[in-house]
Amino acid sequence: MQTPGLPVAAPGRGALAKAVLALGALAALAALTGCAANPAADTTADSARGWGRQIDALLPADVLLLGEQHDAPEHQRLQRDTVQRLAARGQLAAVVMEMAERGHGTTGLPTSATPAQAQAALQWNDAAWPWQAYGPVVMAAVQAGVPVLGGNLPRSTMRAAMQDTAWDAHLPTPALQRQYTALREGHCGLLPESQIAPMARIQMARDASMAQAVQGAMQPGKTVVLIAGAGHVHRSMGVPTHWPASVRAQVVVARAGASAPAPEPGDADTVLETAAAPARDACAELRQQWQAQPTPRPPADATRP
Known part of the structure; x- marks a missing residue:
């Protein structure tokens, strides 16, 4: 990835640093993308009670994918409620989280x-x-007593993923183009076109990493809960594209407020609408961040979606 106004580096150490910076910037904007509308939304006051009923309707399942907006506190509260509800019934096999790297766990x-x-x-x-x-x-x-497992792609493998052109053939063309569009829009049009495909490869590799972590934690008769950004759980281009059709999965996308984009039809089994996150001009924040970093360096949040 490139800071506006700087030349685009060829794939390599510099390009990786810039692509990784872009991933961090995309994380800052993740709350603006990847969510969907629910025609029968719960209000903030009774969302936990309503969500509990929806959980019951979704089970049994091998995997329950919970797609969130990272800056929506209510989404994390619903995740906690889900974990507590399934654990109390002895139905929770494990919790896999995008927020930690695969290979680490409790x-x-x-x-x-x-x-x-x-x-x-x-x-x-x-x-x-x-x-x-x-x-x-x-x-x-x-x-x-339920293990929490990291699912994210280890940062040490990002360079290899970015340069692995085999990922370009993983998704059907329409889904791949949607992935590209999400990256462009998520970076407010500031991302150099030459970095779109390499960043999409990293995203697909991250989805594959989470899918592997989930499959490794599956147990008969129990459910693995995956917690990740909403875009990672979409059926057409996210984690579910990396496991066999035999995996019984339920995809839930949480949406904070009416302004969030909607997923493609069929990308989610359930859409949960919650209170809007605080208003912010994320594109202005991104421009300011890049202007302040004439020499891009991998940020602390480089593994975010």
């Missing part, structure tokens, strides 16, 4: 483990993913 921690111990086990990056937001979700699982 397996083996006692139910009395502290938040600090859970963060250490997950190698949690608080600068990228505020523990204040996601800690209650993690600890609900830990205290129930």
Whole structure:
């Protein structure tokens, strides 16, 4: 990825740093994309109760994919409620999170483990993913004796993913073009066209990483909960494209407010509308960020969607 006004580097160390910076910037804008409308939305006051009923209607399932807006606190509260509800019934196999890298997890921690111990086990990056937001979700699982597993692509493998052109053939052309469009729009048109395909490869590799983590945690008769940005759970171009049709999955997309874009038909089984997130001009924030970084460096939140 490139800061506006700088030349585009050929794929390599510099290009990776710029693409990784773009991933971090996209994370800052993730709340503006990847969500959908629900014709029978719950209000903030009774969303937890209404969501509980929807969970019951979605099960049984091998996997329950919860797509969120990262800046919508109500989405993290609903995730915690989901974890607690399934764990209390003995139905929760594991929680897989985009917010930690694959290979790290809380397996083996006692139910009395502290938040600090859970963060250490997950190698949690608080600068990228505020523990204040996601800690209650993690600890609900830990205290129930259910493992929390990182699902994200390890940062050390991003360069290889960006340069692996085999990913270009993973999605059908219409879905791939939607992925490209999401990257362009998510960066307010500031991303150089030469970086679109490399960044899409990283996104697909991240989806594949999460899919592998989920499949490794599946147990007969139980459900794995995957928590990720809404765009990662879409059926047509996200995590579900990386596992066999035999996996029984239910996709839930949460939408904070009426202005969020809608997913393609069939991309979600359930859409949950919640209160709008605080208003912000994310494109202005992005422009300011890039202008302040004439020499792009990988940010702390580079693994966000």
